[in-house]
Amino acid sequence: MTEEIIIAGFGGQGVLSMGKILAYSGIMQDQEVSWMPSYGPEMRGGTANVTVILSDSRISSPILQEFDTAIILNQQSLDKFEKSVKPGGVLIYDPNGITRHPVRKDIKVYQVDATEEALKMQNAKIFNMIVLGAFLKLKPIVKMENVIKGLKESLPPRHHHLIPLNEEAIKKGIEIVKQFSVN
Amino acid sequence: MAEYRLMKGNEVIAEAAIRCGCDGYFGYPITPQSEIMETLMLRKPWEETGMVVLQAESEIAAINMVYGGASCGKKVMTSSSSPGISLKQEGITYIAGAELPCLIVNVVRGGPGLGTIQPAQSDYFQAVKGGGHGDYHLIVLAPASVQEMNDFVALSFDLAFKYRNPVMILSDGVIGQMMEKVKLSEYKPRWTDAEIQKISGSWATTGKTPDRDYHIITSLDLDSAKQEIFNHKLIAKYKTISEKEVRYEKISCDDAEYILVAYGSSSRICQKAVDLCREKGIKVGLLRPITLFPYPTKIIQEMAKRVKGFLAVEMSAGQMVEDVRLAVNGKVPVEHYGRLGGMVPTPNDVVKALEEKLINVK
Numbered sequence: 001m002t003e004e005i006i007i008a009g010f011g012g013q014g015v016l017s018m019g020k021i022l023a024y025s026g027i028m029q030d031q032e033v034s035w036m037p038s039y040g041p042e043m044r045g046g047t048a049n050v051t052v053i054l055s056d057s058r059i060s061s062p063i064l065q066e067f068d069t070a071i072i073l074n075q076q077s078l079d080k081f082e083k084s085v086k087p088g089g090v091l092i093y094d095p096n097g098i099t100r101h102p103v104r105k106d107i108k109v110y111q112v113d114a115t116e117e118a119l120k121m122q123n124a125k126i127f128n129m130i131v132l133g134a135f136l137k138l139k140p141i142v143k144m145e146n147v148i149k150g151l152k153e154s155l156p157p158r159h160h161h162l163i164p165l166n167e168e169a170i171k172k173g174i175e176i177v178k179q180f181s182v183n
Numbered sequence: 184m185a186e187y188r189l190m191k192g193n194e195v196i197a198e199a200a201i202r203c204g205c206d207g208y209f210g211y212p213i214t215p216q217s218e219i220m221e222t223l224m225l226r227k228p229w230e231e232t233g234m235v236v237l238q239a240e241s242e243i244a245a246i247n248m249v250y251g252g253a254s255c256g257k258k259v260m261t262s263s264s265s266p267g268i269s270l271k272q273e274g275i276t277y278i279a280g281a282e283l284p285c286l287i288v289n290v291v292r293g294g295p296g297l298g299t300i301q302p303a304q305s306d307y308f309q310a311v312k313g314g315g316h317g318d319y320h321l322i323v324l325a326p327a328s329v330q331e332m333n334d335f336v337a338l339s340f341d342l343a344f345k346y347r348n349p350v351m352i353l354s355d356g357v358i359g360q361m362m363e364k365v366k367l368s369e370y371k372p373r374w375t376d377a378e379i380q381k382i383s384g385s386w387a388t389t390g391k392t393p394d395r396d397y398h399i400i401t402s403l404d405l406d407s408a409k410q411e412i413f414n415h416k417l418i419a420k421y422k423t424i425s426e427k428e429v430r431y432e433k434i435s436c437d438d439a440e441y442i443l444v445a446y447g448s449s450s451r452i453c454q455k456a457v458d459l460c461r462e463k464g465i466k467v468g469l470l471r472p473i474t475l476f477p478y479p480t481k482i483i484q485e486m487a488k489r490v491k492g493f494l495a496v497e498m499s500a501g502q503m504v505e506d507v508r509l510a511v512n513g514k515v516p517v518e519h520y521g522r523l524g525g526m527v528p529t530p531n532d533v534v535k536a537l538e539e540k541l542i543n544v545k
Binding site for chain 2: 033065
């Protein structure tokens with residue numbers, strides 16, 4: 001198994017930390033992982049993205065042109081990365097603020113209303129965990145127990161009391177993700 | 184069970200320095216390697232092992248602090264990125280001229296000048312062919328993974344003290360910034376004064392005792408005849424290093440008709456390119472130099488007898504390719520492919536370049 005993922009959105013949406021939690025979850029079940037971020041001026045107010053790879057074997061390139069899954073959280077990232085999904089691959093996006101929706105018919109497209117759901121749950125910070133839940137529903141490559149372990153490893157101990165809330169958010173994402181039919 | 188952690192390459196350099204018993208780190212921040220000093224400052228090793236961590240007033244100050252620490256037989260290091268490494272060159276050539284052990288980490292970004300903060304491999308010439316003035320060489324190690332960022336810190340100090348020679352870890356923004364699974368080294372204590380005396384007592388300025396002469400650390404000799412003798416001594420040392428310390432990795436080379444030659448982050452991209460080529464039925468292998476000085480010249484010479492061509496892949500306008508050409512010596516075509524200015528090639532780009540420059544050439 002090798003899963004090559006791009007996560008892209010605005011800086012501050014938790015793009016990089018979502019990737020880190022996913023990568024840590026992979027380590028918890030003995031997978032090889034890599035996490036390659038965009039860094040520098042892009043992180044301040046602009047777009048941020050991270051390439052995450054989980055695999056059963058040694059990972060070659062941490063930098064890729066095509067992905068099995070694209071997790072897209074803003075319009076610029078959708079415009080940039082929709083074409084980078086492998087044919088037959090998966091694109092997950094949050095429709096909030098999106099005016100030009102995905103058009104490709106050779107990939108599977110899913111929506112997760114994470115912004116709206118995070119508002120309902122009255123905590124903007126769990127937005128990225130709702131999105132992670134959506135991904136895990138479609139690609140159950142890491143077990144929930146290992147995601148929780150991954151959360152423990154990547155969050156500083158002072159935030160460990162928030163792990164149940166994060167778990168709830170992941171479950172919400174699993175529940176609300178839905179297929180989007182491209183016209 | 185092995186203790187695996189998810190860490191950035193830069194963070195691992197800091198952790199590995201503490202764990203290998205490093206005595207001092209002197210640096211000045213610059214992207215994309217600032218996490219090295221940030222991690223050290225957060226870890227506060229001065230409370231744990233007594234290691235000094237100091238943010239100097241400039242890169243030049245930092246390298247000269249390394250010069251001072253190394254003179255005393257201490258395990259000392261600095262790190263920077265390309266423009267900062269340029270500033271350090273005077274100190275580096277003095278350290279080489281004074282035959283002192285130390286570690287310099289360069290997390291390369293695009294140039295020339297201030298260039299860009301994105302990854303590049305355009306400091307190959309500077310690292311391998313001198314950088315500063317005079318006939319000298321650094322031992323240059325090129326890590327291709329976060330694990331190697333860990334492993335090469337202790338290795339660098341071993342080599343530095345074995346040969347009394349500065350060692351450079353030539354990394355780049357990709358390896359520095361990415362996170363991978365890493366198994367950190369076990370803790371080794373810092374050397375005691377007695378141990379330093381045993382290891383470096385014949386030359387280090389550890390305090391004069393009545394039973395020995397002064398130890399003078401200098402790179403100056405106004406007597407040309409003596410300087411020439413010293414230059415020959417250095418040449419002999421570099422020859423020994425070239426004979427004994429060459430390190431490289433071969434991937435899928437045994438039946439390969441074409442060889443990609445790439446180090447550091449480019450070698451990772453090329454590994455994927457090899458897989459893509461093999462899926463298409465093209466027999467391609469990868470030679471990854473791990474030491475850039477000494478360079479794996481002999482293995483390239485041997486390969487040149489049976490392969491159809493080499494493609495050097497590096498994020499530069501073509502630097503390491505010159506060493507491949509010297510080794511191949513005109514026997515088969517040697518081409519170069521690279522992106523510049525902080526742009527990173529993808530595996531597909533490499534496959535396309537290989538087809539255009541070597542395979543589909545009439």
